[in-house]
Amino acid sequence: MPINSIFRNNGSKAWEETRKLDIVRTRYMKKLLLLGDQAVALGAIRSGISGVYAYPGTPSTEITEYIQASPEAAGIHSRWCTNEKTAMEAALGISYVGRRALVCMKHVGLNVAADAFLNSAMTGTNGGLIVLVADDPSMHSSQNEQDSRFYGKFAFVPTLEPASQQEAYDMMAYGFDLSEKQGLPVLMRITTRMAHSRAVVQTGPRREVAPISFPKEPSRWVLLPVNARKRYDILLGQQPELEKISEDSPYNKYVEGKDRSLGVIACGIGHNYLMEQYPEGCPYPVLKIAQYPLPRKHLEKMAADCRKLLILEDGQPFVEEQMRGIFGAPCAVAGRLSGELPRAGELTPDNVRSALGLPAAEGFAASSLVMPRPPVLCAGCGHRDVYDVLNGVAVGYPAARIFSDIGCYTLGALPPFRAIHSCVDMGASITMAKGAADAGLFPAVAVIGDSTFTHSGITGLLDAVNSQAPITVVISDNLTTAMTGGQDSAGTGRLEAICRGVGVEEAHIRVVIPISGNRDEIAKIIRDEIEYKGVSVIIPRRECIQTLKRNVKKQAR
Amino acid sequence: MKRNIILSGVGGQGILSIATVIGQAALDEGLSLKQAEVHGMSQRGGDVQSHLRISSEPIASDLISRGGGDVILSLEPMEALRYLPYRSEGGWVVANTAPFVNIPNYPDIEGVLAELRALPQAILLDVDAIAKDGGVTRAANIVLLGAASSILGLSFENLADGIRKIFGAKGETVVAMNLKALEAGRDTAQKLKNEK
Numbered sequence: 001m002p003i004n005s006i007f008r009n010n011g012s013k014a015w016e017e018t019r020k021l022d023i024v025r026t027r028y029m030k031k032l033l034l035l036g037d038q039a040v041a042l043g044a045i046r047s048g049i050s051g052v053y054a055y056p057g058t059p060s061t062e063i064t065e066y067i068q069a070s071p072e073a074a075g076i077h078s079r080w081c082t083n084e085k086t087a088m089e090a091a092l093g094i095s096y097v098g099r100r101a102l103v104c105m106k107h108v109g110l111n112v113a114a115d116a117f118l119n120s121a122m123t124g125t126n127g128g129l130i131v132l133v134a135d136d137p138s139m140h141s142s143q144n145e146q147d148s149r150f151y152g153k154f155a156f157v158p159t160l161e162p163a164s165q166q167e168a169y170d171m172m173a174y175g176f177d178l179s180e181k182q183g184l185p186v187l188m189r190i191t192t193r194m195a196h197s198r199a200v201v202q203t204g205p206r207r208e209v210a211p212i213s214f215p216k217e218p219s220r221w222v223l224l225p226v227n228a229r230k231r232y233d234i235l236l237g238q239q240p241e242l243e244k245i246s247e248d249s250p251y252n253k254y255v256e257g258k259d260r261s262l263g264v265i266a267c268g269i270g271h272n273y274l275m276e277q278y279p280e281g282c283p284y285p286v287l288k289i290a291q292y293p294l295p296r297k298h299l300e301k302m303a304a305d306c307r308k309l310l311i312l313e314d315g316q317p318f319v320e321e322q323m324r325g326i327f328g329a330p331c332a333v334a335g336r337l338s339g340e341l342p343r344a345g346e347l348t349p350d351n352v353r354s355a356l357g358l359p360a361a362e363g364f365a366a367s368s369l370v371m372p373r374p375p376v377l378c379a380g381c382g383h384r385d386v387y388d389v390l391n392g393v394a395v396g397y398p399a400a401r402i403f404s405d406i407g408c409y410t411l412g413a414l415p416p417f418r419a420i421h422s423c424v425d426m427g428a429s430i431t432m433a434k435g436a437a438d439a440g441l442f443p444a445v446a447v448i449g450d451s452t453f454t455h456s457g458i459t460g461l462l463d464a465v466n467s468q469a470p471i472t473v474v475i476s477d478n479l480t481t482a483m484t485g486g487q488d489s490a491g492t493g494r495l496e497a498i499c500r501g502v503g504v505e506e507a508h509i510r511v512v513i514p515i516s517g518n519r520d521e522i523a524k525i526i527r528d529e530i531e532y533k534g535v536s537v538i539i540p541r542r543e544c545i546q547t548l549k550r551n552v553k554k555q556a557r
Numbered sequence: 558m559k560r561n562i563i564l565s566g567v568g569g570q571g572i573l574s575i576a577t578v579i580g581q582a583a584l585d586e587g588l589s590l591k592q593a594e595v596h597g598m599s600q601r602g603g604d605v606q607s608h609l610r611i612s613s614e615p616i617a618s619d620l621i622s623r624g625g626g627d628v629i630l631s632l633e634p635m636e637a638l639r640y641l642p643y644r645s646e647g648g649w650v651v652a653n654t655a656p657f658v659n660i661p662n663y664p665d666i667e668g669v670l671a672e673l674r675a676l677p678q679a680i681l682l683d684v685d686a687i688a689k690d691g692g693v694t695r696a697a698n699i700v701l702l703g704a705a706s707s708i709l710g711l712s713f714e715n716l717a718d719g720i721r722k723i724f725g726a727k728g729e730t731v732v733a734m735n736l737k738a739l740e741a742g743r744d745t746a747q748k749l750k751n752e753k
């Protein structure tokens with residue numbers, strides 16, 4: 001089925017345009033070796049986006065980086081945003097004026113952007129809007145393994161989950177068309193192994209950027225209750241049509257099989273692990289799902305045809321729970337909830353194999369000599385000096401608790417430092433220290449990175465200032481967003497001004513250089529500020545050793 | 558033709574450049590390819606790995622199954638042992654013997670090497686020393702690739718071409734250094750084979 005088949009030939013101009021595009025596409029096909037992330041990026045560029053809006057986060061970062069570096073992306077806005085919420089809202093602004101935008105983030109970023117995301121389904125869109133979220137089952141670089149498909153359902157928007165890098169590329173054009181046709185944002189969910197795996201992708205030509213055009217129904221963009229109630233009715237009313245589109249989607253495929261003792265529902269890259277087991281073709285009926293809401297018609301057929309269903313999904317049992325419902329599915333269901341697959345962690349060809357009841361591959365035993373090799377702070381990193389001093393000061397305050405945050409400096413939790421007591425979500429260091437201080441803890445110290453501070457720390461600092469909480473905030477400033485590879489940090493050069501603006505007293509904003517020669521001086525400053533009964537901010541500032549090396553190399557050239 | 562290759566090492570050693578060169582050579586031979594990489598957290602001196610699959614047939618999974626690895630290519634000896642469960646019956650291990658010690662509980666290196674030497678199909682060489690002797694210290698990773706060049710199912714000339722394409726943007730000196738490293742690795746592996 002051709003990709004644009006959801007747009008029936010109604011003789012419209014749009015149909016003519018897409019058809020022409022298809023022809024041009026086949027004429028200019030070009031093969032490229034791309035990461036899933038890069039396939040998304042190039043797909044978006046070629047779909048005529050006006051901007052990509054993102055805050056870095058593994059495994060989504062390479063999408064924006066590709067667009068920033070691409071010579072054909074000149075004119076596309078691609079500067080990093082302060083956080084995921086500002087990114088989502090800016091993209092919605094582009095959509096409002098009738099142009100296309102892509103927003104990218106890691107899964108936990110969608111929590112930060114959730115208010116904007118859910119309400120963008122309420123306003124609906126004008127220009128095409130794709131919200132790309134990269135989930136991280138197995139938590140390779142994350143604090144949880146939440147599955148963004150729940151957010152897609154929560155917001156009542158179409159959700160795409162590509163099974164290959166080629167689909168990741170193709171689904172950009174498809175998704176933008178779908179978004180514009182339905183007037184809704186489209187969620188595209190990928191997982192680590194799609195984001196960070198390379199394959200050959202067939203690419204096509206670029207579509208022109210649309211001219212600016214304003215929304216036809218201005219009232220739906222003003223979500224006063226009176227308007228919102230109308231919009232919600234419309235959104236709910238759209239759902240059967242979205243389900244129908246899923247059923248007819250070229251990306252949801254039902255393939256018959258001879259052996260109906262089992263039917264396999266394979267979502268996204270779960271389909272690859274399934275097909276890996278059957279190079280000659282799967283003997284069971286297979287429903288490949290790469291677009292939601294769930295294609296009910298196909299599910300009903302499979303449940304009627306097969307004695308048992310096996311559900312393969314790279315993430316939480318999103319489909320499986322819906323299949324089971326409260327009163328149970330019409331036939332037996334196997335998956336993560338019944339133990340055929342592990343409840344947590346990513347899918348692998350091995351656990352899929354075992355879920356299919358195939359004999360496990362004979363691997364060799366692991367060597368008992370192998371030790372874990374955890375990541376560490378780089379040699380020469382300024383965070384090291386900060387923790388050395390902080391640990392020294394903490395000896396004098398046995399009750400001290402150091403609330404930290406997310407970034408390279410979180411590695412201060414591991415030996416040899418063991419310096420921090422918490423890491424929860426971006427910005428939580430300052431607010432948790434404040435809460436603990438409110439409850440009577442002394443001393444309450446927060447350690448936060450510069451990028452995390454501007455992402456979500458500023459508002460918490462304002463809370464602390466407003467209630468004169470006796471906390472000491474250390475903003476360990478390495479002038480970059482290091483954890484994700486050294487992207488620009490939103491507040492570089494302005495941290496003191498920001499703290500002053502929020503209301504921290506000038507005398508209690510202390511900037512130091514974290515090098516070993518300064519340790520005594522820094523220790524004294526930290527002690528003084530701990531003893532100060534109000535909000536103080538200490539900013540140890542020294543460039544990240546990785547960006548420093550890179551900058552030196554660049555200058556040498 | 559089909560090769561499932563596990564690349565392993567420590568963050569910063571350069572396994573991704575090896576993968577890129579093999580990938581380029583495979584594409585030039587018209588093969589299918591999938592390569593899963595590890596980015597992010599584990600790059601800070603932690604263990605890193607990449608699954609690289611090349612085949613004359615279409616490839617489904619991005620990941621290699623346990624027991625499905627035809628070649629384990631490791632820039633670090635303990636990291637080679639970590640992936641033994643992925644080695645197939647008859648699979649090769651090509652590993653650097655110079656340890657990268659950045660953890661306090663690194664095992665006794667003689668024990669590690671003894672386990673590697675006991676493998677039926679292994680090419681073990683001190684990549685760091687060979688690179689240093691050849692004056693190509695910064696291309697130690699490509700020495701390892703050279704040592705594996707005869708078992709990857711790709712022609713040496715295509716691998717060399719891959720290097721020219723991948724490193725071309727960095728200038729002639731960088732290309733020449735990496736080609737020299739590739740040859741040094743190949744020659745050492747040949748010598749080891751003759752000694753057996």
Ligand SMILES: Cc1ncc(C[n+]2csc(CCOP(=O)(O)OP(=O)(O)O)c2C)c(N)n1
Pocket residue numbers: 055056057058106108109112406407408409426448449450451452453478480481482483484489
């Ligand atoms: C909501 C959210 N967005 C993004 C991330 C990914 N992330 C983790 S740490 C980090 C950067 C932290 O930068 P900074 O605070 O400057 O500390 P550094 O790593 O430079 O020490 C990012 C982007 C995340 N964990 N959560």
